[in-house]
Amino acid sequence: MARLKLHDLQLARGGQTVLEHLDGRFQDGAVTALIGANGAGKSTLISAIMGMLTPVAGRVECAVPRERCAWLPQQLALDLTFPMSVEELIMSGTWPSHGAFKGYCGPHYRRGREIMARLGISHLAHRQLGELSGGQRQRALLGRTLMQEAELLLLDEPFANVDIETVEVLMEVLRDMAREGATLIVVLHDMEQLARLADDVLLLAGGHGRWVSPEALLEHHTGQATRAPRLPFDFPEDSHAGTA
Amino acid sequence: MLALLDAWFVAPFDYGFMQRALVAGLALSLAAPPLGVFLMLRGMSLIGDAMSHAILPGVALGFLFAGFSLPMMSLGGILSGLLVAVLAGSVSQMTGHREDSAMASFFLISLAAGVMMVSLGGSSVDLTHVLFGSILAVDSTALLLIAGIATLIVLALAVIFRALVVECLDPLFLRGQGVRGGLVHGVFLGLVVLNLTAGFQTLGTLMAVGLMMLPATTARFWSNRLEGLMVIAIGVALVASAGGLLLSYHLSLPSGPAIILLAGMAYVASALFGRQHSLSARFRRRAAPLNPSGPAS
Numbered sequence: 001m002a003r004l005k006l007h008d009l010q011l012a013r014g015g016q017t018v019l020e021h022l023d024g025r026f027q028d029g030a031v032t033a034l035i036g037a038n039g040a041g042k043s044t045l046i047s048a049i050m051g052m053l054t055p056v057a058g059r060v061e062c063a064v065p066r067e068r069c070a071w072l073p074q075q076l077a078l079d080l081t082f083p084m085s086v087e088e089l090i091m092s093g094t095w096p097s098h099g100a101f102k103g104y105c106g107p108h109y110r111r112g113r114e115i116m117a118r119l120g121i122s123h124l125a126h127r128q129l130g131e132l133s134g135g136q137r138q139r140a141l142l143g144r145t146l147m148q149e150a151e152l153l154l155l156d157e158p159f160a161n162v163d164i165e166t167v168e169v170l171m172e173v174l175r176d177m178a179r180e181g182a183t184l185i186v187v188l189h190d191m192e193q194l195a196r197l198a199d200d201v202l203l204l205a206g207g208h209g210r211w212v213s214p215e216a217l218l219e220h221h222t223g224q225a226t227r228a229p230r231l232p233f234d235f236p237e238d239s240h241a242g243t244a
Numbered sequence: 245m246l247a248l249l250d251a252w253f254v255a256p257f258d259y260g261f262m263q264r265a266l267v268a269g270l271a272l273s274l275a276a277p278p279l280g281v282f283l284m285l286r287g288m289s290l291i292g293d294a295m296s297h298a299i300l301p302g303v304a305l306g307f308l309f310a311g312f313s314l315p316m317m318s319l320g321g322i323l324s325g326l327l328v329a330v331l332a333g334s335v336s337q338m339t340g341h342r343e344d345s346a347m348a349s350f351f352l353i354s355l356a357a358g359v360m361m362v363s364l365g366g367s368s369v370d371l372t373h374v375l376f377g378s379i380l381a382v383d384s385t386a387l388l389l390i391a392g393i394a395t396l397i398v399l400a401l402a403v404i405f406r407a408l409v410v411e412c413l414d415p416l417f418l419r420g421q422g423v424r425g426g427l428v429h430g431v432f433l434g435l436v437v438l439n440l441t442a443g444f445q446t447l448g449t450l451m452a453v454g455l456m457m458l459p460a461t462t463a464r465f466w467s468n469r470l471e472g473l474m475v476i477a478i479g480v481a482l483v484a485s486a487g488g489l490l491l492s493y494h495l496s497l498p499s500g501p502a503i504i505l506l507a508g509m510a511y512v513a514s515a516l517f518g519r520q521h522s523l524s525a526r527f528r529r530r531a532a533p534l535n536p537s538g539p540a541s
Contacts, residue, residue, distance in 0.1 A: 050416075052416070052419060052420075066420070066422050069420060070420065071416060073414070079285075079287075079412060079413055079414075082409075082412050082413045083467075083469050083470045083473065084413055085469075088409075092409075095410070095417075095418075096421065100404065100423075128469070
């Protein structure tokens with residue numbers, strides 16, 4: 001099953017085509033890694049999937065309700081000087097059910113506390129976001145998407161500027177979410193993380209996308225375990241996984 | 245002693261004009277600082293200033309058509325303020341021009357148009373009144389208008405509060421939830437315009453911004469929490485309003501500047517001695533011993 005499909009998608013930024021003829025489906029209950037060099041169109045594709053960028057041609061077919069789609073942006077995109085506590089951030093994930101007006105009640109706070117415990121940030125509940133480390137903030141942001149009960153989750157380099165322990169916690173939670181049926185799309189640069197997390201890979205290079213299996217990709221890059229391959233990608237045609 | 249306190253703090257308010265001025269000042273002090281806190285947190289501290297110029301041509305037009313009628317001048321101010329906000333927003337969205345530069349362009353045009361209109365239609369005394377206001381000349385109609393607008397602002401802010409907070413931190417989250425961030429932003433700017441319009445009669449178009457921003461920037465030196473910022477900012481504004489009025493009464497000072505300068509003194513004192521980010525807080529931190537179990541990095 002795939003609730004998210006791309007149909008001959010063409011995307012542009014500032015009048016310049018970034019990606020074209022992009023087809024394929026993102027499997028439900030799986031983690032798809034989105035890889036490519038800087039400027040290859042990863043963020044552009046994410047914007048299009050989130051409905052924030054209108055395609056020049058083709059379309060994104062998304063059967064997940066809009067309020068269950070979550071985007072974990074790079075931390076730089078957030079105003080972290082804004083005074084908000086970890087608990088408040090996580091509770092804002094109740095937006096799909098509570099909107100702007102409905103008050104939070106006991107069960108929701110309990111759920112918030114469970115999420116914080118799962119992410120190992122219970123002791124930080126009343127800390128301000130600005131006082132946290134990169135890793136702690138990333139856990140809090142993922143907590144918001146858990147509160148949101150996201151069924152489609154897009155993550156833009158979730159492991160950047162994050163400590164090893166946090167990487168482990170985040171990976172575990174992401175794998176759990178996939179097991180529970182969510183569709184996850186993760187922008188990654190690190191091949192080791194890709195090996196551990198991804199079920200499928202969408203590779204963006206030269207304005208095109210190619211679907212490959214993580215195994216084939218890693219096999220081709222034995223000996224370069226920690227860095228993404230140089231792009232344009234020199235991956236041979238015969239090992240194309242072809243999930244498109 | 246009691247007689248002295250009475251003479252200083254209570255007796256002035258035996259006069260009707262002082263009572264009305266006090267109520268107007270207190271009403272503004274409840275509505276303006278929370279808006280200022282949000283403007284400051286969004287890095288839009290100077291937008292209030294821009295908006296205050298934007299209401300000027302509307303106030304002038306109201307004055308030209310209806311003479312010194314506060315409701316007409318206020319209505320004109322609200323309309324021109326909203327028009328400038330909408331124009332600046334649309335130009336920035338349609339052209340990719342940054343909103344602050346679009347806002348700067350439009351408010352400069354408005355300011356020139358407003359001054360031109362006031363000069364054509366009245367004397368320089370009128371211009372001074374519009375620019376600097378006179379809280380001691382607040383009559384019952386004006387008071388009702390000010391209190392009404394202040395109430396509306398507090399209620400509207402309560403309604404959009406959660407959306408505004410979420411939008412400030414992560415606008416894309418709200419967009420992802422199908423809420424048009426522009427809507428929340430627009431309503432918020434509308435409230436800023438309303439507040440400035442309520443403030444122009446008492447403090448003038450220019451200094452109405454002071455009661456909005458100075459308490460907010462002062463509060464930043466004392467609290468790191470949103471609720472704390474709001475409560476402290478409102479407290480500073482209340483004290484500055486009442487204190488400024490008393491000072492202006494006893495020392496024959498112009499009331500608007502007295503209020504804003506008092507808030508300004510609170511700001512300077514807080515910048516020097518506040519609990520957070522102030523000069524002395526920096527000094528304290530530098531002198532503090534190393535703490536091995538300190539905050540997690």
